[in-house]
Amino acid sequence: MPHTAKNINLEIEKQEILRRYKCLLRAAHKSKTAKDKQLIRKAFDIALNAHKDMRRKTGEPYIYHPIAVAHIAAEEIGLGTTSIVCALLHDTVEDTDITLHDIERMFGKKVAKIIDGLTKISEVVDQSASIQAENFRKILLTLADDVRVILIKLADRLHNMRTLESMHRNKQLKIASETIYLYAPLAHRLGLYTIKSELEDLSLKYTDPEVYEEITQKLKKTQSVRTRFINSFMAPIQRALDQHHFKYEIKGRPKSIFSIYNKMKSKNVPFEEVYDVFAIRIVLDSPSELEKSDCWRAYSLVTDFYQPNPDRLRDWISTPKGNGYESLHTTVMSPTGKWVEVQIRSKRMDEIAEKGFAAHWKYKEGSEENRFDAWLNKIRDILENPESDALDFIDDFKLNLFADEIFIFTPKGDLKNLPKGSTALDFAFDIHTQVGYHCIGAKVNNKLIPLSEPLKSGDQVEIITTKKQKPKEDWLNYVITSKAKVAIKNALNEEKKKIALEGKEIIQRKFEHLKWPFTNTNHTIIAKYYSLKDPLDLFYRVAINKIEASHFGHLFTLEKNKLIPTSQIVSKTTSQANPENYVDLKSRKDETLVIGETMDTFEYKLSPCCNPIPGDEVFGFITISDGIKIHKTNCPNAVQLMSNYAYRIVKARWTNQESIAFLAGIKVTGIDKVGIVNEITQIISSELNVNMRSISFDSIDGIFEGKIMVFVHDTNHLIQLCSKLKIVDGVIHVTRFDSN
C-alpha cells in the first residue's frame, strides 16, 4: 500500500517536472532554433538525472530549483540559450558527481566557464559564515569574463529568496541580509528594477517579519480606497488620451513594501502618511520616432487637468540615466490635495525600466548575438572599474555605463550629464554661469575637493559660492567644457577691460607730460615693442604695474608724430661690442631701475654679498662684464663702490610684485634640545609656508647655531618669520645674515 502511494506520488511529480520544463521552454522565446532546443533539452536531462535523488528542504524534487532559475533567467532577465543551459546545470558541479570536465566535454568551454564561476561564487559567498565585500569583489572580478555568471546568480538568489520559508531561521537571516547588502544593489545597478524590488521585499519579510506583515496587511486593507482614488484620478486623463487616439496602458502600482518601510523609517512617520504616495504610470505604445513627442503630448494632457509641481519635473527622456532608464516624471496635485507622481514613458522605455539593459539592446541594431555581447561588455566594464575600493565596490557600482560621459548629482538629487574628465568647476558652470563665477570650492559626496579634480560618475556635488569670488586666470586649466571656458574668458576679459581703463589714464598723463600725440597708432607701437597683442593689453599691464609708463620717455622718441623705440637707435650706435656700455645707462640720469620687473630692458642680478630682498634700501651697480648688480645700501662693499665708482651707480627700487621670492639668510641661536630643529623648520615650512633652500645646524656645548636660507617676498615677510622663530622655546637670537 505505501509502495503504491509512493509510485503515484512519483508519477505526479514526473508530470509536474515536465510541465515546469515545458513552461520554461515557452519562456525561452529567444531560443528558437532546433539546436537551441536540443541544447536546453540535453542540459535538462543531465540536471534531472544528476539531481534525481535530491530534494529541497521543502521536500520537493531538487530539479524544480534549476528549472525555476532558468525560467527567471529567460523570462525576467531576458537571457538566451547559453544562460538557460547554465542555469539548469548551475548546481550540478557543486552538488552532484558531475565534474567541470564533464560539462566542458558535453557543452563546450563557454558553458563550463560560466558553471565554474557559479560554483566558485557559491563556495565563497554562500558557504562562508560572514560575507566580505572584498571576497565578493574578487570573485566578481575573476568572473567578469562572463557577466552571465552574475545574472544567473541573481536568478538563483531570487528563487532562493522566493523559497526561503522552509529554511532554518539562521539561514534565513544570513541569506536575507546578504541579499539586501549585495544582491539587491547589484540588481539595481544593472537596471533590473523589478528583481531588485522583489529581493528587497523578500529580505524585509525575513529580517523584519512583523513590520513586513503589518505593511502587507495595511496595504490590503487600503487596496480598495487606493483603487478608487487611482480610478477617479485617471478618468479625465484616460478620456483625453482616448480622444487624442493614444494607444496606452495605465499602471497604478503602489510603492513596494520595502520602499514604504524605508520611508517610514527615514522620515519617522507612520504607514498612514506614506501608503497612498504612489506613482501612476502611463505607458504609451508609440513608434520610436514619435515616442519623445508623444510623451510630452501626454504630459501636456495630464497637466491640463492637474497642476504640476514645477520643482518635480524629471526629464529622463532627453537625458536618460546612466543605466539606461528613460521616463518623464511629473508630480501633480490631485483634487483631494495629494501629490501624485505621474510617470510617462513608451513601451520600450518601460521594458528597459523593468528589465534593464537586456531590454535596451533588444531595440538596437545589429544581430541578436552582437547586441547581447555589447551589453555584456558594458556590464563587464562596470565590474572592472579599477578605482573602486573593496568596501566601496557596491557603491561604486554606479552609472559607469557610458564611457565618455559622466553623470553627476546635485545635492537635491538632480542629474547633470557632463563629458568625462569634467571637474567641479565645470559642474558649477553647467548649473549656472553665476554659480561658476562665484565658486570657491566644492564638496563631493560631502568631502571638500580641489576644484581641479575630475569628477566620477555618480558623484553628488555641492558647489560652495561666495559673492566676493571672481574668475581666475588659472581656472582655464581646471575646466574642459567649452561652456565653462567661454564663460571664464568672457569674465576675465571684462575684468581686464575695467582694469585697463586705469592703465590708459596713466599712459595718457605720461603722453601729455611728454607732449606726445595720444593716438592709437602710438599705443600700438608701444604694445608691439613689448610684444603685446594690442593696446588693451598694454593698458592692462601698465595698470597692474607690469610695465612702467615712466620708462616711455627714454624708450621712445617722437618722429613725425609717430613713436620710434630708442633701442633701435642705440643698437645702431653700439653694435660693436663696447666695454664702456654702461655709459648709455649713465646718460639716463633720473632713471630708476625697477627690480622684479619682467619687462625691464636691463639685465640685473642680486648680489650674493648682501642678498638684498624687497623692502631693503638698494642701489644698482653697473659692472663691466656682468650687467647690473643690486646691493643693499648698507652692504659692507657699498661704501667703497659708491665712493670710487659713483658714476656707475643707478638708482633702484623694488616693484611691488608679491609673486617673486628672494633668497635671504637667517641665523638662529639657542639652547640645543630635542626637537628644536624640527620645531623651527616646521614653523618655516608649514606655518608660514616659506620655502627653504638650505639649512645647517651646528651644536657646541649645548648651544646650537642654525643657518637657514629661505625664499621670502620682502623684508616684512622676513621680519614676520624672524619674530615667529624668536618665540620658540629655547631660541635666544634670530638675526638676518648677509653672505651665504
Ligand code: MN
Ligand atoms: Mn542554486
